[in-house]
Amino acid sequence: MPDENQSWDKDEGDPDKLLAGYDSIIRESALLTTFSGFLFGFLLNISVLVSGRFSLANQITLLVSMMSITVAISLFVMPVVYHHMQYPYRNLEKFKKRAHKFMKSGFVPVGVTLYLSLEIALSNLINEFAFIVAVIPFGLVYLVFVKRK
Numbered sequence: 001m002p003d004e005n006q007s008w009d010k011d012e013g014d015p016d017k018l019l020a021g022y023d024s025i026i027r028e029s030a031l032l033t034t035f036s037g038f039l040f041g042f043l044l045n046i047s048v049l050v051s052g053r054f055s056l057a058n059q060i061t062l063l064v065s066m067m068s069i070t071v072a073i074s075l076f077v078m079p080v081v082y083h084h085m086q087y088p089y090r091n092l093e094k095f096k097k098r099a100h101k102f103m104k105s106g107f108v109p110v111g112v113t114l115y116l117s118l119e120i121a122l123s124n125l126i127n128e129f130a131f132i133v134a135v136i137p138f139g140l141v142y143l144v145f146v147k148r149k
């Protein structure tokens with residue numbers, strides 16, 4: 001019979017497997033948070049140093065992308081926060097599902113941020129066509145994804 005201080009159910013089996021499950025989720029969360037943090041840093045640097053030279057449309061686009069990446073970082077950090085708020089957590093599958101939901105939800109604002117950042121970069125070169133041209137890389141990735149079989 002498991003000790004009440006142990007953080008695993010009889011359905012979960014060995015506590016070492018539980019730790020391995022948590023570890024992979026936390027590492028994924030850390031990787032996504034790091035990537036988003038770098039992107040946030042670049043956008044913050046741009047907003048502080050050169051946003052005054054941007055048109056009003058680019059300033060608004062930069063603001064929206066800063067907000068979007070902030071939401072993404074918050075969602076990517078949530079599995080770690082959730083783990084620490086619920087520790088010791090007894091149901092690894094429930095934790096995995098919730099962590100997956102947080103991380104999957106963070107991909108939308110990251111995509112928005114990447115798109116808007118590319119649009120800002122292109123708008124200096126091709127003005128009003130930047131919103132259309134910035135879709136091209138995402139369209140190509142979508143085609144590769146659809147054709148992956």
